[in-house]
Amino acid sequence: MATEPTTLSFGQPVKRKEDGRFIQGRGNYLDDIVLPKMIYMALVRSPYGHAKINNIDTSAALKVPGVKAVITAKELAGAGLDWMPTLAQDKQMVLAGGKVLFQYQEVAAVFADTREAAADGVAAVQVDYEPLQAVTDPYKAMAKDAPILRDDREKKTNHIWHYEVGDQKTTADALSGAPVKIKQMIRFPRCHPSPLEPCGCIADFNGGTGRLTFYVTSQAPHAHRTVISLVSKVPESNIRVVSPDIGGGFGNKVPVYPGYVCAIVGSLTLGVPVKWVESRTENLASTHFARDYWMETEIGATKDGKVTALKVSTVADHGAFDGAANPTKYPAGLFGICTGSYDFPTAFVEVDGYYTNKAPGGIAYRCSFRVTEAAYCIERAMDILADELKMDPVDLRRKNFIPKEKFPYPSATGWTYDSGDYEKTLDKALQTIDYKNLLKEQAEKRKRGELSGIGVSTFTEIVGAGPAHNFDILGIKMFDSAEIRVHPTGSALVRTGTKAQGQGHETTWAQIVAEELGLDVQNVLVEEGDTDTAPYGLGTYASRSTAVAGAAIAVAARKIREKAKHLAAHLLEANPDDIEWADYKFRVKGSPDRTKTMQEVAFAAYTNMPDDIEPGLEGVTYYNPPNLTFPNGAYICAVDIDRGTGAVSVRRFVAIDDCGNIINPMIVEGQIHGGLAEGFAIAFMQEIEYDEDGNNRTTNFTEYLVPSSFETPRWEVGNTVTPSPHHPLGTKGIGESPNVGSPAAFANAVVDALSPLGVRHVDIPLTREKIWKILREKGVTG
Amino acid sequence: MKHPVKITVNGTETAADVEPRQVLAYYLRDSGFTSVHIGCDSTSCGACTVIVDGQAVKSCTMFAVQADGKNVTTIEGLAQGGKLHPLQDAFHNEHGLQCGYCTPGMILSSLALLQRNPNPSEEEIRHGLSGNMCRCTGYQNIVKAVQSAAKELKGQQQPVSHEPAVSAAAGE
Numbered sequence: 001m002a003t004e005p006t007t008l009s010f011g012q013p014v015k016r017k018e019d020g021r022f023i024q025g026r027g028n029y030l031d032d033i034v035l036p037k038m039i040y041m042a043l044v045r046s047p048y049g050h051a052k053i054n055n056i057d058t059s060a061a062l063k064v065p066g067v068k069a070v071i072t073a074k075e076l077a078g079a080g081l082d083w084m085p086t087l088a089q090d091k092q093m094v095l096a097g098g099k100v101l102f103q104y105q106e107v108a109a110v111f112a113d114t115r116e117a118a119a120d121g122v123a124a125v126q127v128d129y130e131p132l133q134a135v136t137d138p139y140k141a142m143a144k145d146a147p148i149l150r151d152d153r154e155k156k157t158n159h160i161w162h163y164e165v166g167d168q169k170t171t172a173d174a175l176s177g178a179p180v181k182i183k184q185m186i187r188f189p190r191c192h193p194s195p196l197e198p199c200g201c202i203a204d205f206n207g208g209t210g211r212l213t214f215y216v217t218s219q220a221p222h223a224h225r226t227v228i229s230l231v232s233k234v235p236e237s238n239i240r241v242v243s244p245d246i247g248g249g250f251g252n253k254v255p256v257y258p259g260y261v262c263a264i265v266g267s268l269t270l271g272v273p274v275k276w277v278e279s280r281t282e283n284l285a286s287t288h289f290a291r292d293y294w295m296e297t298e299i300g301a302t303k304d305g306k307v308t309a310l311k312v313s314t315v316a317d318h319g320a321f322d323g324a325a326n327p328t329k330y331p332a333g334l335f336g337i338c339t340g341s342y343d344f345p346t347a348f349v350e351v352d353g354y355y356t357n358k359a360p361g362g363i364a365y366r367c368s369f370r371v372t373e374a375a376y377c378i379e380r381a382m383d384i385l386a387d388e389l390k391m392d393p394v395d396l397r398r399k400n401f402i403p404k405e406k407f408p409y410p411s412a413t414g415w416t417y418d419s420g421d422y423e424k425t426l427d428k429a430l431q432t433i434d435y436k437n438l439l440k441e442q443a444e445k446r447k448r449g450e451l452s453g454i455g456v457s458t459f460t461e462i463v464g465a466g467p468a469h470n471f472d473i474l475g476i477k478m479f480d481s482a483e484i485r486v487h488p489t490g491s492a493l494v495r496t497g498t499k500a501q502g503q504g505h506e507t508t509w510a511q512i513v514a515e516e517l518g519l520d521v522q523n524v525l526v527e528e529g530d531t532d533t534a535p536y537g538l539g540t541y542a543s544r545s546t547a548v549a550g551a552a553i554a555v556a557a558r559k560i561r562e563k564a565k566h567l568a569a570h571l572l573e574a575n576p577d578d579i580e581w582a583d584y585k586f587r588v589k590g591s592p593d594r595t596k597t598m599q600e601v602a603f604a605a606y607t608n609m610p611d612d613i614e615p616g617l618e619g620v621t622y623y624n625p626p627n628l629t630f631p632n633g634a635y636i637c638a639v640d641i642d643r644g645t646g647a648v649s650v651r652r653f654v655a656i657d658d659c660g661n662i663i664n665p666m667i668v669e670g671q672i673h674g675g676l677a678e679g680f681a682i683a684f685m686q687e688i689e690y691d692e693d694g695n696n697r698t699t700n701f702t703e704y705l706v707p708s709s710f711e712t713p714r715w716e717v718g719n720t721v722t723p724s725p726h727h728p729l730g731t732k733g734i735g736e737s738p739n740v741g742s743p744a745a746f747a748n749a750v751v752d753a754l755s756p757l758g759v760r761h762v763d764i765p766l767t768r769e770k771i772w773k774i775l776r777e778k779g780v781t782g
Numbered sequence: 783m784k785h786p787v788k789i790t791v792n793g794t795e796t797a798a799d800v801e802p803r804q805v806l807a808y809y810l811r812d813s814g815f816t817s818v819h820i821g822c823d824s825t826s827c828g829a830c831t832v833i834v835d836g837q838a839v840k841s842c843t844m845f846a847v848q849a850d851g852k853n854v855t856t857i858e859g860l861a862q863g864g865k866l867h868p869l870q871d872a873f874h875n876e877h878g879l880q881c882g883y884c885t886p887g888m889i890l891s892s893l894a895l896l897q898r899n900p901n902p903s904e905e906e907i908r909h910g911l912s913g914n915m916c917r918c919t920g921y922q923n924i925v926k927a928v929q930s931a932a933k934e935l936k937g938q939q940q941p942v943s944h945e946p947a948v949s950a951a952a953g954e
Contacts, residue, residue, distance in 0.1 A: 022882030023870040025817025025857035029883065032816040115808070116801060196821040196917050245820070247883025248917050316876045344801055469876060502881030502918045617794040666877050673920030674880065699916070701826035709921040710912035 008584055010515035010729070013666035017522070018506040027245045027643070028198045031277050038202065039068060041263050041276040044098035044108035044117035044125045045286070049134035049357040049694015050149070050296065053099055053107070053127060061110055061124040067118025068270060070125065072108045073097030076265065080734035083152075084231050084261055087254070087333065087473055090160070090322035091152070094258045095345035101149055101320035102359050103696050105287035109262035111274060132693030138294070138317040138354040145597060149550075150319060150353045160322050160353035165336040165413045166732040171348035173298055174309035178300025182384045187763040188279065190292035190317065190358070190688040192284055193365035193702065195501070197247025199287055201260050203267035211701050212267070213240045216260060218529075218634050219249045219499055220539025223473060225531045227256050232264055243529035248500035250678070251364035253324045254541050255288050285699045288325075289688055290360025293335075293373045297381045305389050307400050308594070310347040310412075312338055312377060316362065318353045324362030325541075326369055327471040327478065333363060333370030334462050336413040340378035341422050341460045341632060342400040347412040357694040366675060366739035368542050369461055373461040379744030380537070380709040380761070383455075387760055394430065397422065397458050408725070415462060417630040418732075420658070425720045429634035429656040432718055438638055438652075446756060451641035451780075453753025456634070457745035463537075463733040464547025473538060479624045481535035484513060486562060486617040488606040490599030491523035494553060497537010498545040500530045501734060504667040505545065509553055509662050512729065516557035517564075518584030518598045535620065543631075543733035546663065547724075552623035554728040559619035567617075569598045570575055570610045626705050629724045629732035633657040635745040641753045644782035646772030648684065648750055650713040660732035662725045668734050675738025677712050681705070682739070683746035683764050756780075787850040791815060793916035795879070800846045806832070806839075806854075809846035815856045817886040821915065828914035831855050831887035839912070842889025857886040860893070868934040869893055878927035880918035888914045892928045900936060904929070 019026050058070040062359040076082040083091045093402035096107045135141045136148065142157040148156045175181060201216040212234050218224045221241040229236040246253060259276045266274040280286070293314050300309040316332060318324060326333045330382050332351035363369060382400075386393040401422040402409050409417040429435075438454055445452040465471045471478040481497040494509050510524035528534060537549060561581060568586035569576040578589050586601065588594040605617040638652040654671055662668050686707040689697045698704040723730030743764060750766050751759060757778040762770065775781075784799035789809070796813050797807070807830040810818045810860035815885040819828035832841045833855040841854075853914055860867040869889050879885045888911065895902060902910060907928045908921070916924065 016877065019874045019879060019882075022879055022885050023866065023873050023889070024861065025815075025855075025886045027817075027882045029816075031811075031817070031820070116803070192915070195821070196881070196915060197826060198821075246881065247821075248881045280824070280827075313814050414911040477867070504880070670877050670880055670919060670923060673922045674918045675920075677920035678917070700824040701822045702824050706827075706917065707913040708915060709924065712908075712921050715920060715922055 008515050008518065009511040009521045010663055012511065012664065014507055014511055014521055014664055016504055016507045018504065019509060021627045026756035029197060029245050029247055029550040030202070030215060031447050032217055033202055033244065033716065034203055035202060035273040037485050038273040039111055039113055039270070040115045040118045040264040041266055041274050043106050043259060044110065044122050046096065046103060046107050046274050047177050048100055049103045049132050049690070051094060051100050051129040051133040052132060055128040056108060056128055057126040058373060060126060061121040062123045064117060064124050066113040068113070069111045069123040069266070070108055070121065071262065071265065074742050076596060080232065081261060083106060084256065086321055086323040087321040087325040090329065092321035092323060092579040094261045102357050103694050104282065105361065106286070107657040109266065109428070111266045111270060129707050134357040134692065136356050136358060136690040136692055136694055138315050138356055141354045141356050145305055149357065156722060158355045160318060160355060162324040162350065162352050163332045164348070164350040166348040167346050168348045168655045171309045171344045172313050174346050175298055175311060178302050178308055180301045181298065181388060182381065183257045183298045184381060184384050186295045186297050186377050188291045188295065188376055190289050191682055191686045192289050192688050193250035193252040194284060194704065194706065195248025195252050196249050196435065198278045198280055198283040199253060199257060201263050202273050202274035202275045203263040205267040205271065207271050211238045211240060212264065213242065214264065215242045215244060217246050217253045218243045219253045219501060219541050220633045221499055221529055221531050222309070222497055222536045223476060224256060226476065227474065228264065231261065237600055241531040243499045246501035249541065250366050251290065252287055253501065253543050254322055257287060261655050273491050278699065281699045284704055285696050286359050288364050289319065289322055289359055290361065290365035290367055291373060292362065293676065296604045297375065297377055297379045299381055299385050300317055301385060301389065305391050305396050305399050307342055307344055308343045310339055312349045312352040315360065316351050316353040317356050318362050319356060319358040321360035323360035325473065325581060326363055327465060327473055328475065329470055333695065334368065335370040335374045337371055337415060337460065338374035338378050338460045339411050339413055340375060341402060341458050343402045344412045349413055366678060366736040367462060368740060369465065371462055372740050377742045377745045379457045379459060380747055381512065383748045384760055387755065394435065394455050397456065398426065416627060417460065418458065418627055418726055419722050420630060420632050421720065421722045422458060422632055425632055425656050426634040426659045428718060428720055429636050429654050432656065432716060433636045433652060433654040435636065451643060451753040453639045454754055455637040455747065455749025457741045457748065458634045459632065459729070459741040461631040461737050461740050462628050463543035463631065464625055464734065465542050466628055467626060468624045476538065478538045479622050480537040480548040480552050481622045482549060482556040483535045483620045484553065484618065485558045486517065486560060486590045486602045488603050490519065490602045492517070492519055492572065493525050493527065495527045495534045496549045496553065497535055498540045499548040500540055503545065503671065504664065505542065508663045508667060512550060512553045513557050516554060517561060535622070543735040545764060546624060546731050547629045547727065547733040548625050550731060551625060552621045555623055556619035556621040559621065560617055563613070564598060564601045564714055566613055567601045567604050567609060571600065571604055577660060601616060622699050626726050629660065629727060630658065631659040631732040631734060631737050633737050633741045635741050637745040637749040639753055641750065641751040642772060642778050643775060646768045648766060648771060652716065653713050654716045655738060656718045657734060657737050657738065658720045660727065661663050661721060663731060664717070670718050671735050672738045673715050675736065676715050676742050677707060679742030680746065681707050683743045687765050785847050787846055789849050789873050790853045792855060795893065802845065802847055804846045806841040806844045806846050806849045810841060810854065810856060815858055817857045819886060821883065823945055828891060829884055829887045831890050831914060833890055833894060857889055860889070872927040872934065874924050876927040876930055878919060878924040883915040884914060888916065888924060892931065896928070896932055896935060901932060905944040911949035
């Protein structure tokens with residue numbers, strides 16, 4: 001990884017400061033928190049995908065020893081809490097009233113002294129269901145005779161919204177006139193982020209102080225505080241949200257879940273802390289899913305492979321409630337980025353969302369707001385186009401790359417890409433994997449009848465949500481913030497509106513401050529997650545933290561440095577205009593031996609300040625980014641497929657990422673390794689499957705597969721550096737790039753391996769069974 | 783109907799009256815050993831891995847009553863006299879953790895692996911840890927950490943023993 005050896009901290013592979021507690025088993029995760037008088041909550045859930053509720057009988061449950069209370073929608077309705085707003089301008093039942101709309105939907109909450117008593121209480125609740133016909137196929141949901149799932153909505157339809165961007169007419173004309181065309185339905189199946197730690201909370205309403213303290217696995221604690229205030233009517237000043245250590249997020253821990261609201265109601269009603277921690281089955285079956293897009297894709301091109309038009313028409317399956325945590329203007333997220341790395345003169349993208357009897361969601365699993373779907377779509381489609389043109393997929397991509405002279409680049413769907421040098425990244429990937437030899441090797445293997453494939457993905461990411469004029473969640477603009485305080489003895493405290501779930505902020509934020517202020521990174525303490533102390537921010541997801549909060553930290557640090565310069569001038573008895581910051585010290589211009597360190601200045605800020613300067617040394621910034629940032633990558637994958645079993649072996653995987661300047665190369669590599677493993681899982685083994693009666697068939701880790709160290713390939717990673725021109729640190733963000741870019745690399749490699757058999761497209765997941773069936777169909781028996 | 787059990791954890795005897803259905807993972811957590819994490823409900827993820835009488839065990843799939851009279855090691859008992867175990871140092875040095883949730887189980891499985899096989903190949907490491915799920919790291923740096931610790935431990939060959947902690951710092 002590229003590093004800057006002459007820097008103090010920025011760019012250095014600083015070992016993580018947060019590791020100490022985790023390697024000693026002293027992490028403070030939600031379920032580790034125990035409060036005096038705390039009781040436990042468990043949820044009754046629907047066994048049916050679609051059913052009327054005729055009656056709920058809680059009498060037997062209330063008799064179970066240890067059970068304190070049971071609530072249903074009836075009790076919540078009194079307080080107007082039976083429904084809650086989602087982050088997609090829809091609403092969702094907190095507890096089912098009248099009917100249930102997906103299997104495992106929340107129906108009642110049981111409060112008891114112990115975990116076991118709560119579970120026993122759940123088993124004793126009797127619900128009289130009358131099953132209804134379930135709809136689990138969005139194409140059936142859109143049919144005229146489909147049962148209407150959401151009778152709470154004004155328009156009696158399963159259609160939620162229509163979104164479109166681009167130029168419909170110009171694109172249609174270009175496609176109809178295109179000498180070469182491809183059209184393919186590309187499916188991105190429903191999957192689920194499943195972080196290792198499930199979701200949970202402790203609601204602690206203190207009747208003495210009138211304050212609600214809400215401990216919760218939340219990637220966005222301030223947003224949660226505001227939503228809870230709006231829903232519960234408790235003033236925000238009386239709500240403290242605390243996100244402790246979080247065991248993985250990946251978008252799963254952004255929404256407000258019904259369990260959270262029930263726990264809060266329980267605590268408000270019973271006056272004791274209420275803990276709710278879900279099981280893995282509950283996590284997989286009821287928390288927000290990811291993807292589930294049906295993308296009908298058309299590309300038009302000239303005979304020599306220049307793309308002329310892109311049209312994507314997508315059906316989005318949103319489950320029973322639209323919970324997709326998207327910025328308000330973008331119900332399909334940033335899916336419009338599907339022109340990708342290519343210079344499409346025209347494009348038209350439309351998405352229609354539908355309700356089905358499945359769990360709610362859509363935005364999750366490192367998706368950057370649907371960029372995973374967009375990148376997969378265009379990268380798969382470009383390979384199909386390459387096949388149609390009988391062109392090498394690398395040559396086709398290179399021919400159509402947005403050339404680096406065209407940046408900032410206005411895309412056909414309205415995005416202005418900040419910077420990129422796609423050829424440089426691609427060339428490094430080709431060189432690292434020795435593409436020429438790989439092709440030679442493949443030709444030799446094919447002569448021997450072996451199924452060998454090479455897959456390329458040259459993707460562009462769009463992260464850093466986002467500029468206020470376009471980005472808000474529930475109306476709250478997507479800025480982020482930093483508050484930095486330098487102590488008299490030269491150490492510092494940084495607080496931001498972000499909340500890491502493993503991304504290493506306690507190290508990387510400290511590195512930024514250490515670099516900007518010439519401090520020792522070990523003496524910069526980072527705090528996130530407590531809304532009583534942290535400045536307001538929109539949290540950590542969609543690879544936005546470095547892009548937005550990282551910028552806020554840099555700007556706040558520079559404010560401190562500006563004030564410190566005046567203090568240094570006072571100490572050096574010089575004019576502030578004659579003071580420069582060089583070599584991590586203040587010095588008098590032209591007199592290099594007249595210097596003051598930041599430590600000396602910090603001490604002076606409390607002990608020796610001039611009359612015209614406020615005491616203390618602090619900087620606060622709320623940063624509204626001027627644009628998003630656009631990382632890119634070039635991934636190349638080589639696979640071999642066993643002719644007898646259909647087993648795919650990933651022989652090599654080279655990932656070259658360009659995320660601009662890098663704060664900590666060690667942490668960036670770790671993010672890439674992890675994201676590639678997720679992309680691998682998605683490509684080969686993950687799908688949340690419902691049968692046509694609405695039964696979820698993949699509700700635990702024996703059915704919904706997570707690869708272990710044994711299946712997971714080795715990754716060869718590297719990078720190029722194309723800084724963001726608008727970011728104060730030139731950084732772009734990296735966390736989601738590997739999950740955005742890799743599924744297509746795997747899929748393209750597998751399809752390439754099967755292409756001698758006449759295969760042009762296979763939908764993921766590329767399970768062994770699916771590949772084996774294709775081989776059998778094509779007459780390959782080993 | 784509760785049953786009394788006595789389980790030695792990290793060298794110190796613990797005792798409680800437990801329901802027969804209580805699994806060892808919750809017994810340990812409720813006894814204060816919150817390093818034992820719950821990640822699934824199908825004995826698939828390994829986050830709850832502890833060492834019972836020298837063997838790595840998924841503590842969610844063992845009842846507390848089954849552990850009566852046995853010796854259990856959790857990661858809180860790994861450091862000796864305030865000094866971290868080479869595996870703990872290696873996970874830190876090789877960046878073998880991100881969110882930390884799989885880490886206690888992963889380190890204990892690694893310990894059991896290295897005790898069985900002090901000089902494992904990369905494939906043997908990957909196979910040996912295949913019962914421990916990680917969502918963050920992609921496993922690559924975990925493998926490096928185990929390789930690094932194996933080098934450090936070669937020749938040391940001391941079983942994990944439990945001397946009383948002389949300070950409050952280690953194994954609390």
